[in-house]
Amino acid sequence: MAQFSRITSxxxxxxxxxxxxxxxxxxxxxxxxxxxxxxxxLFNDWRFLKDGSPNxxxxxxxxxxxxGQILIAGDNFGCGSSREHAxxxxxxxxxxxxxxxxxxxxxxxxxxxxxxxxxxxxxxxxVDLFDMVEEVxxxxxxxxxxxxxxxxPDGRAVEFxxxxxxxxxLLGGVDQLQYLLSMEDRIVSYEVEHDPS
Amino acid sequence: MSRRPEMxxxxxxxxxxxxxxxxxxxxxxxxxxxxxxxxxxxxxxxAFDGLRPKGLRVRRPDxxxxxxxxxxxxxPLNQVVMDPQAEFQLKQLELNCQEFGIPxxxxxxxxxxxxxxxxxxxxxxQPGMTIVCGDSHTSTHGAFGALAFGIGTSEVEHVLATxxxxxxxxxxxxxxxxGKLDPGVTAKDIILALIARIGINGGVGYAVExxxxxxxxxxxxxxxxxxxxxxxxxxxxxxxxxxDTTFEYLADREYTPKxxxxxxxxxxxxxxxxxxCATYDRSITMDVSNLEPMITFGTNPGMGIMISEAIxxxxxxxxxxxxxxxxxxxxxxxxxxGKPLLGHKVDVVFLGSCTNSRITxxxxxxxLLDGRKVSEKVRVLVVPGSEEIKKMxxxxxxxxxFIQAGAEWREPGCSMCIGMNGDQLEPxxxxxxxxxxxxxxxxxxxGRTFLASPLTAIASAITGQIxxxxxxx
Numbered sequence: 001m002a003q004f005s006r007i008t009s010x011x012x013x014x015x016x017x018x019x020x021x022x023x024x025x026x027x028x029x030x031x032x033x034x035x036x037x038x039x040x041x042l043f044n045d046w047r048f049l050k051d052g053s054p055n056x057x058x059x060x061x062x063x064x065x066x067x068g069q070i071l072i073a074g075d076n077f078g079c080g081s082s083r084e085h086a087x088x089x090x091x092x093x094x095x096x097x098x099x100x101x102x103x104x105x106x107x108x109x110x111x112x113x114x115x116x117x118x119x120x121x122x123x124x125x126x127v128d129l130f131d132m133v134e135e136v137x138x139x140x141x142x143x144x145x146x147x148x149x150x151x152x153p154d155g156r157a158v159e160f161x162x163x164x165x166x167x168x169x170l171l172g173g174v175d176q177l178q179y180l181l182s183m184e185d186r187i188v189s190y191e192v193e194h195d196p197s
Numbered sequence: 198m199s200r201r202p203e204m205x206x207x208x209x210x211x212x213x214x215x216x217x218x219x220x221x222x223x224x225x226x227x228x229x230x231x232x233x234x235x236x237x238x239x240x241x242x243x244a245f246d247g248l249r250p251k252g253l254r255v256r257r258p259d260x261x262x263x264x265x266x267x268x269x270x271x272x273p274l275n276q277v278v279m280d281p282q283a284e285f286q287l288k289q290l291e292l293n294c295q296e297f298g299i300p301x302x303x304x305x306x307x308x309x310x311x312x313x314x315x316x317x318x319x320x321x322x323q324p325g326m327t328i329v330c331g332d333s334h335t336s337t338h339g340a341f342g343a344l345a346f347g348i349g350t351s352e353v354e355h356v357l358a359t360x361x362x363x364x365x366x367x368x369x370x371x372x373x374x375x376g377k378l379d380p381g382v383t384a385k386d387i388i389l390a391l392i393a394r395i396g397i398n399g400g401v402g403y404a405v406e407x408x409x410x411x412x413x414x415x416x417x418x419x420x421x422x423x424x425x426x427x428x429x430x431x432x433x434x435x436x437x438x439x440x441d442t443t444f445e446y447l448a449d450r451e452y453t454p455k456x457x458x459x460x461x462x463x464x465x466x467x468x469x470x471x472x473x474c475a476t477y478d479r480s481i482t483m484d485v486s487n488l489e490p491m492i493t494f495g496t497n498p499g500m501g502i503m504i505s506e507a508i509x510x511x512x513x514x515x516x517x518x519x520x521x522x523x524x525x526x527x528x529x530x531x532x533x534x535g536k537p538l539l540g541h542k543v544d545v546v547f548l549g550s551c552t553n554s555r556i557t558x559x560x561x562x563x564x565l566l567d568g569r570k571v572s573e574k575v576r577v578l579v580v581p582g583s584e585e586i587k588k589m590x591x592x593x594x595x596x597x598x599f600i601q602a603g604a605e606w607r608e609p610g611c612s613m614c615i616g617m618n619g620d621q622l623e624p625x626x627x628x629x630x631x632x633x634x635x636x637x638x639x640x641x642x643x644g645r646t647f648l649a650s651p652l653t654a655i656a657s658a659i660t661g662q663i664x665x666x667x668x669x670x
C-alpha cells in the first residue's frame with residue numbers, strides 16, 4: 001500500500017453531493033483483471049461529451065488543475081457500488097486525498113486500504129475550501145497525517161478524524177492484511193471453538 | 198464508539214456481531230470472522246493476484262463460493278460473440294478457483310446465477326451468519342438474519358487469506374415498517390419509499406434492522422428486495438430477524454442442515470432476534486398503509502415519488518445543495534417539474550437484477566400480463582436471477598407468457614442492471630427498471646432509468662408509458 005505522511009498540493013473542486021462510484025469509474029471499464037490504467041477513465045462520462053471530445057466545462061479537463069493531488073467534493077462521496085476500482089482510478093489519475101463532509105462506508109474503507117486519504121471536514125470548512133479555490137485556483141493546501149491536520153492557505157489548521165489503526169497503516173505504508181495474518185493463532189482458536197468440524 | 202449492550206438488551210445485530218468477533222485490541226478494529234464468502238468475476242481477480250506474490254493460500258475454500266454473473270451474456274452461448282475482455286475475466290475466475298480450490302458455478306452450471314440470488318436459493322445463506330462479497334448488494338442476505346455486507350477487493354483478499362475482516366462496529370438503527378400494503382403495492386415500493394424519506398445517506402454508519410408488521414408479512418423474496426436496497430440508503434447492512442417464514446423457506450434446500458442437524462440449527466436460530474428491551478442507536482417508523490406504487494424520477498435511488506405525485510419543483514426546495522442536485526438530475530433526465538411521471542414515454546423495460554428477478558417477481562409480472570401484449574414501442578427484457586429460477590419459470594410456462602406478449606426471455610445474470618455484458622440502454626433512452634440504481638449512465642451511457650416494482654414495470658411495458666399497475670388489475 002502507498003505510504004502517506006504529508007502532501008502539499010493545489011486542490012481540484014468538485015462541488016457536487018452524492019458522487020457515486022458509477023460516476024467515478026463507469027462499470028464498462030471494469031472488465032480488466034488488474035488495477036492499472038483506470039485513471040484514464042476517471043469520471044469518464046463527465047469528462048467526455050457524447051461525440052467523445054473532452055467536455056470543456058468539466059473541471060478535470062482544465063489545464064490549471066492538472067497535477068492536483070487533492071480532490072474536494074460534496075457530501076456522501078463514493079456512494080453506491082463497492083468497486084475498489086474507484087480509489088484505483090482516483091489514484092491512477094494522481095489524487096492522494098479526497099476532502100468531503102462525509103464518505104460512503106465502503107468507499108471509505110477501500111480508500112484507506114490503498115493509501116488514498118479521506119479527509120472529513122465540517123460543512124463550514126468545506127464551503128470555505130470551495131471559496132478559497134474559486135478565488136485563487138492554484139492555491140496550495142497541506143495535509144499532514146501525523147498531525148491529522150489540514151493546513152489552509154489563510155494559515156488556519158483544521159483537525160480531521162481518522163482511526164488509529166488506519167492512520168498507523170498509512171503512515172507506515174503497511175498493508176492491513178499483515179495485521180490479520182499475524183492473528184493466525186487467534187483465528188485458529190476461534191474456529192476450534194465455533195466450528196470444531 | 199459503539200456501545201457494548203447488556204446481555205438482555207442486545208439487538209439481533211449485536212448478537213450476530215458478538216458471535217463473530219475473533220479478537221479486538223483497544224483502538225483497533227474488530228477482527229470479524231466470516232462464515233461465507235461469495236465471489237464473482239469482476240471484483241476478485243486483483244485479490245487473487247494479491248495472494249500469489251505473498252505465497253498465501255485461500256484459508257477456507259470450503260467457506261467460499263464463486264459464480265459468474267456480472268459480465269456474462271444473457272443470450273444463449275451459441276448465439277453470442279463474447280466480448281474478449283469479459284471472456285478473459287471469466288476465464289481468470291475459472292483459473293483462480295481451480296488453483297485455490299474454490300467451488301465455482303460457471304457458465305453452463307445449473308446452479309449458476311446472480312450471486313445474491315443463488316446463495317439463498319441453495320440454502321447457503323442462513324440466519325446468524327456473517328456473509329460478505331465484493332458487491333454492495335450483499336446486504337440482500339440480511340433478509341435471513343445474516344450480517345451481510347459488501348466489501349472492496351482488498352477486503353476480498355483479506356477474507357481469502359484469513360477468513361476474517363477488520364471492521365469497526367457500525368451503530369444500530371431500527372426501521373419499523375407498520376401497516377398493511379394495498380394490492381399492487383410491493384416490497385420494492387416499501388424500500389423506495391424509505392430511501393426517498395431518509396435519503397441515500399440516511400443509513401451511513403448503521404446496521405439497519407427492519408421490524409414491524411409490514412416486514413413480517415413479506416415473503417422471503419420481498420424481504421430480500423428490501424434488504425437488497427439497504428445500501429442505497431448508505432446502510433452498512435440491512436437485517437430482518439429470522440422467523441417461521443425464514444425457516445420454511447430454508448427447509449430442505451440443498452445446503453441447509455438436515456434431520457437432527459436441522460433441529461439443532463432451528464433451536465440456535467430461534468435464539469436470534471432482538472431482545473424485547475433491546476435499544477438501538479436510532480429508531481424510525483414508517484407507515485405503509487396508504488403507500489402507492491413508487492417510482493424514481495431522478496439520478497439516485499432517493500429521488501422517488503408515489504406514482505400519482507408530481508415531480509418536485511426545484512423552486513420549492515430551500516436547501517441550496519438539494520436544489521442544485523435536483524436541477525442537475527432533472528436536466529439529465531430531461532424532465533419537467535410539477536407534473537406526475539404517469540404517461541411519460543418508455544423505450545425499455547428491464548425486469549431482473551438481484552433486487553427483483555426471483556420467481557415471485559416473475560409470477561407477479563405475468564399475473565398482470567394476463568394475455569395482454571407489451572407495447573410495440575417498448576423493448577422488454579426479462580432476465581431471471583438464476584438457472585434455477587429460469588427452470589422453475591419455464592416449468593410453470595411463465596416464459597411462454599412473456600414471449601407471447603412480445604418480451605425477450607433471457608439467460609440469467611446481472612444484465613442491464615449494471616450494463617457490463619452488452620445489455621445496455623442507448624443514449625437518451627428511458628427505461629423502467631426493477632433494478633436498484635438510477636445513477637447517470639448506470640444502465641448505459643446517457644441512458645435514463647426509472648426504478649420501480651415488477652408490477653409497475655410490466656404495466657409500463659404493456660402501455661408503452663409510465664403506468665400505475667393498479668389501473669390494470
